[in-house]
Amino acid sequence: MEILSTLLKPVVDFALPPRCPICGVTVEADNRFCLSCWNSLDFLTEPWCASCGRPFAFEQAAGTQCAACLKKPPDHDGVRAVVAYDDNSSLLPMRLKYGGRLGFAELIAGQLERFLGEIPADALIVPVPLHRWRLWSRGFNQSVLIGRALSERSGIAMETGVLARKDATPPLRSMSAKERRRLVKNAFAVSHDAQSKLKGRAVILIDDVYTTGSTANACARILKVSGADQVTVFCWARVLTEYDQS
Ligand SMILES: [Zn+2]
Ligand SMILES: [Zn+2]
Structure with missing residues (x-):
């Protein structure tokens, strides 16, 4: 509870005028970062x-795979993350989820547009479901x-009924990659009538943070x-310190 109240505390101070989602200084418009927080974010770009x-830290030949993918390719076809996960960038999904700062979803969708x-x-567009x-x-x-904000911006259809979570998984944050994999392996299901919608389609799977990839792969x-x-x-953010992709 202590962690939660620490997280929520700055949110109480948020009121008009618009404030930076990370540090809380006054900014020009809603859901904009201040210059110093913007500069502190590690935006992820090619080469990758x-x-x-x-x-990758350096330019590589087209088609080059990272060490983890050479060892075991992921089940998905790539992750497009706006920023690297760190103390600053993690505040955004935390405050969205636990502080109810719903406007941050719009901010994240705006940043994701570049990957379309x-x-x-x-x-x-298929969001990763939560257990009921x-x-x-x-x-x-x-x-x-x-996903809804991205759909509204892009005109790409979103389907929330395609994917369902069968089992409630405990918070994965403190678990090892192996434990996560075991827990989420069979946690998801596709509804029978959704199969016709999926046939031959490209799917944009939406999640807030990509950690070990166990959820996305499942x-x-x-x-x-x-x-x-x-x-x-x-x-929004990808953890880059863990190398296990499966
Ligand atoms: Zn700031
Ligand atoms: Zn890779």
């Missing part, structure tokens, strides 16, 4: 791994909010088994 989108160029126009218990206690699914696997042609993960 051809399989998973992990950024490589996505087919008839793609489908968690949805009930939180009142909203942050991935649905981000979702991608079932979406592809159910007919999806490709699954690209769109998220």
